[in-house]
Amino acid sequence: MSVRVLNPNAEVLNKTAALHMTINAAKGLQDVLKSNLGPKGTIKMLVGGSGDIKLTKDGNTLLKEMQIQNPTAIMIARTAVAQDDISGDGTTSTVIFIGELMKQSERCIDEGMHPRVLVDGFEIAKRATLQFLDNFKTPVVMGDEPDKEILKMVARTTLRTKLYEGLADQLTDIVVNSVLCIRKPEEGIDLFMVEIMHMRHKFDVDTRLVEGLVLDHGSRHPDMKRRAENCHILTCNVSLEYEKSEINAGFFYSNAEQREAMVTAERKSVDERVQKIIDLKNKVCAGNDNNFVIINQKGIDPPSLDLLAREGIIALRRAKRRNMERLVLACGGEAVNSVDELTPESLGWAGLVYEHVLGEEKYTFVEQVKNPNSCTILIKGPNDHTIAQIKDAVRDGLRSVKNTIEDECVVLGAGAFEVAARQHLLNEVKKTVQGRAQLGVEAFANALLVVPKTLAENAGLDTQDVIISLTSEHDKGNVVGLNIEDGEPIDPQLAGIFDNYSVKRQLINSGPVIASQLLLVDEVIRAGRNMRKPT
């Protein structure tokens, strides 16, 4: 070469080499995530730098924890993470779909086709598939009373791909009920209003839904009650501790009396605030045996706690901000920022408040609330990795229920949509396309099959047999999915396997886009560093 334009250390891959690198990376990533898909997918164990263990089946978690370095793989991983951000599920499908698109393209390219032609075909196929999806979806009416059964089916489909069956079925009810609990007509669903709390205790099947709130701290005074019924709840954000002034202040004194006076004066303003709360307590609790609970976002110092404890008030300090919001939704009342104008109306109500101690950790349960608009999913498990696994699954489950309510429709699952879409592309769309772009459409159509294929593979079934029996059923006009237990076609509607519309939509939207981008790469330049690992 006569003139080098690049830094001599830079590495350049061009034309075919670049294309093969990207294709290989995509296929490699697909191989890693493939075994995750579906209820029969296997678990991956991730071991962190400090030896901590994480077990997961969730593609999103896996991609996050794996710390991928290959540039192509990073691009795909980002798409998958975007998928998760938008729809909360379908990361694994995205990765394997992109991988499969690349694989199909590789075959065509090896036969001498130009990537550009394929990309054109992808674009046509993508639009057609999205159109098909809109016709294919099953509308669900979400009036004031959403159909619980369908929500359960969607949640179950999602959860079963993350956890083993028994636990998934139990979580289904929890997830659906919690979303319905926080749902308000005319407003979007804010999943943050579902608090997810975990306790390292007992077994994973002891996970339950608490209609109310669970806080992960307890009262800090030994004499406060551990359990109280019929409680008025004051949610406040008032500092009940002595705060040093901003300026650097000091004072001079010449005898002990003066100092004593100063000590009392310092406490005075805090004590007054505490006294106001005590007055309110006496007002609402006079003549009955109701209890009074303060949950404060700011601190409460030991002398104030002592005063409150003597009045029989339970006080919790330093509650999390997000819990303050949830607390008001769960118990009613309002969060007060000043104790000056306290009224009984600003108080919330809970039938039962109790403390649960687990070793060093304390938990406070606020239960039996009236008309809760916030609730807590209390995850239990014997060890941290079980809890983390359930937590990820619950999050995905919540998202899927929310998506269904917002989409007002679902898509038949178990690979039924993919097979149907492929038949549609091959039988209808392909004929309308002129020229070589047909091949692109065909590649796209075949790539769709990767979902049922992988499902079958993970269940230990024969891939070819399965695909043939599925496609032949579809040719007869029956919409069927794959029964992973015996490899026979089933009607997903009867089996109750439904996927989210938005998940599928996002998947079909983003997959081809990223695949097209990767296909059109014809040069990879990395400045100054060797792309391969030094071996």
Next chain:
Amino acid sequence: MQPYGIQSMLKDGYRHLSGLDEAVIKNIEACKELSTITRTSLGPNGMNKMVINHLDKLFVTNDAGTIVNELEIQHPAAKILVLAAKAQQEEIGDGANLTISFAGELLQNAGALIRAGLHPSDIITGYNKAITKTVEILEQLVESGSETMDVRNKDEVVFRMRAAVASKQFGQEEIICSLVADACIQVCPKNPTNFNVDNVRVAKLLGGGLHNSCIVRGMVLKSDAVGSIKRMEKAKVAVFAGGVDTNATETKGTVLIHSAEQLENYAKTEEAKVEELIKAVAESGAKVIVSGGSVGEMALHFCERYKIMVLKISSKFELRRFCRTAGAVAHLKLSRPSPDDLGYVDSIAVEEIGGVTVTIARNEQGGNSISAVVLRGSTDSILDDLERAVDDGVNTYMAMCRDSRIVPGAAATEIELAQRLKEYANAETGLHSHAILKYAESFQFVPQTLADNAGLDAMEIIASLYTGHGSGNTKLGIDLEEGACKDVSETKVWDLFATKLFALKYASDAACTVLRVDQIIMAKQAGGPRRDLAAAAGAGAEED
């Protein structure tokens, strides 16, 4: 060309294991290794292990919980077992060894099944069915009449506690059990389910022997009194959490003195103030002051003058316990306590036991919410081991307060479970029935290990156990002393139902989790220089 596969995509130092051979079998091997370590410690004749942890602290114990804790297991799969054992330890406080050993045995048998060609998912299905069935059978095996018990009856308590303590301190279980039972019964609240393990304290004092151990109704503090008054009988106690000293302000203060006169007067006002406070305390009737913080020189002086004994307890939790013992309410600042807030102790005295100065607060009637077991032993490690046995005993007491049901011990339950599960497996169809069968066989390791550890012929014992159980004697267990099979009602070896249930459930949970994993992605070891390297470097430096 870019290398193909996942390895190329990960950061340097990452390791990736996948597939049956690389991940599953390797995991099983690792877990097997771990369980072989703990297995020999199972049962009363279990061997002790000597473990030296990374801080060079020596442990001589046969308590599996401690062993695995100090071993610092690195292998991820083995770690799952350790976590299961820890969960068991936290939940029940006993049976950690059973959890690890049983999980190890289950995995070993799963390994055999995998080599025979079974898919892990079939094994998991089988194991899950087996554990459900096991729980069912276990409930049937509960000794009738054991559902209710009087947790204040010492005989009944000892009866249930014996096996648990004996597995830690064989031969000394009678002494320990009676100590623990006494201590527990004493502090047992009105509603036994609220029993708090924390209320039975253990004080370890070097010297003497186990026979010198005793129980104190009250607390044993390993510290001296602050002042010169060392003994007080039938005294009222005032507790101050914030320390006994002059009050300080939050804002920084400076003493402003204009003249020499003022200087003199200042000290006097200071003195007068402290005297006033101490006098107030003394007038309230308190004869003992317990401080949670520092005790000022001047305050101490006045305390001595008013004949008040002063104690310092700096641990917040210890102070709270003291409050419970004496029935006192802690005050934050030094002030006149109201009569209701004062506590009462029968006697509080500084004594010397085995060269250690201890303060013993006794409260024979009233309060009674704390009791202390004073353990004596010749070395630190013996004391530590005794403490673990006592802890196990106390935890067993807590477990029996919640669920007093018992099942036959000495491997009788295990053999019965094995027998009935085998029948169940034979009735099942499908590949997973093999797994259930193996699950049943796994129970055999308990009698086998017990016999092995006692130096008996395991085969013979197991065979005669099976015959006995086959002919309907569900309570036939091993009598380790005679080396023969005997009815457990005679040998009085009973295990708590809850301990067994949780141990078995945690074990099969852990085993299934390990089997479910087919890929492991390991990050590079993080942080600091490795210990062995540093040690090697240190040794090298010495040689130079």
